[in-house]
Amino acid sequence: MKKFGIVPLLALVASTSGLALTSTTAAQADELSVVCSAEQDWCDLMKSAFEAENSDTDVLMVRKSTGETLAQVRAEAGNPKIDVWWGGTGDPHLIAAEEGLTQVSGVDTSDLLGWAQNMHKISDGKTVGIYAGALGIAYNADILAKKNIAPPQCWADLEDARFAGEIQVANPNSSGTAYTELATFVQLFGEDEAMTKLAAVGKNVNSYTKSGSAPSKAAARGETGVSIGFMHDMVNLASQGFPLKIVAPCEGTGYEVGAVSIIKGAKNLDAARKWVEFALNADWQSRGPEVGSFQVPSNSNAKVAPESPDLASIKLIDYDFATYGSSDTRKRLLSRWDKEVGDPNAQ
DSSP: OOHHHHHHHHHHHHHHHHHHHHHHHHHHHHHEEEESOOOHHHHHHHHHHHHHHHTTTTTEEEEEHHHHHHHHHHTTTTSSSSEEEEEOHHHHHHHHTTTTTTEEEOOOOOBBBBBHHHHHHTTTSEEEEEEEEEEEEEEEHHEEETTTTTOOSSSGGGGGGGTTTTEEEEEEETTTTHHHHHHHHHHHHHHHHHHHOOOOOOOEEEEESSSHHHHHHHHHHHHHEEOOOHHHHEEEEEEETEEEEOOTTTOOEEEEEEEEEEEOOSOOOHHHHHHHEEEEEEEEEETTGTTTOOOOBBBBTTTTTSSSOOOSSSBEEEOOOOHHTHHHHHHHHHHHHHTTOOOOOOO
């Protein structure tokens, strides 16, 4: 009797295990894993807004810089933990596309502005632009006035000894903002002169941060006199009453096209595609200023906040996204930066 009695017991265990497995699988199917490389407030708004429109999906979101995210996506190739990478400078997104780490989303780009469609085209449909923003310099007017330091107007000014210990900028190994700065200098001055100039600026740098927006936050709080970053982040801080003045460098400047990508092998592909469609929606893109995000949206029907930097009035370089979004180019430039400029506090 005991011998035969174990059969229904095993059947019951198997049945129960099957139910548990089915329930777990169903729960996982309702979860979308997103890495956000924009500012935290915008990440949070995106998460809550998407969940409100897609009540059957729970978004599991973490914020990481573009450099950190690219490293994670590379490390997890073949068994990705991420479904979608949203926000952050486009160069690392293009590198991920080139390396086959992301996949075609199949979204409609007909309503997008040219620079967003260009991102989609050069990545063979694996990433698409969601916003644009120009690189610039910010300075704390109170600090510079107190120290009787003439404000900068050009990139070359930052090499001057009067800014010794006054500049803060991110490390391009972790920050897409700082990589945009590195690529901008190379395109403005040529690779060799760019490294010489960045090394000269580096002598005046008090700290290289991990995040690209951190330097301007430090300048706003009076922890440093000058920062390098994206102008839309500076506008947000200035709008809060901080004594920040924003400079479009006289030589010209580069810009970013923030992007969104679906990771190759994403576990929740349908939800990932819905996320990308949502991110490109004009109504959603118009909500960025609610949380202090003043980038220029990529959808031609989205509203541009009056506080957003006017890209047409800034001397922008013809930024070569195809070249500087190349894995080989990035690797070479970062190697040269580490050797010739370097972060003394980097591990």
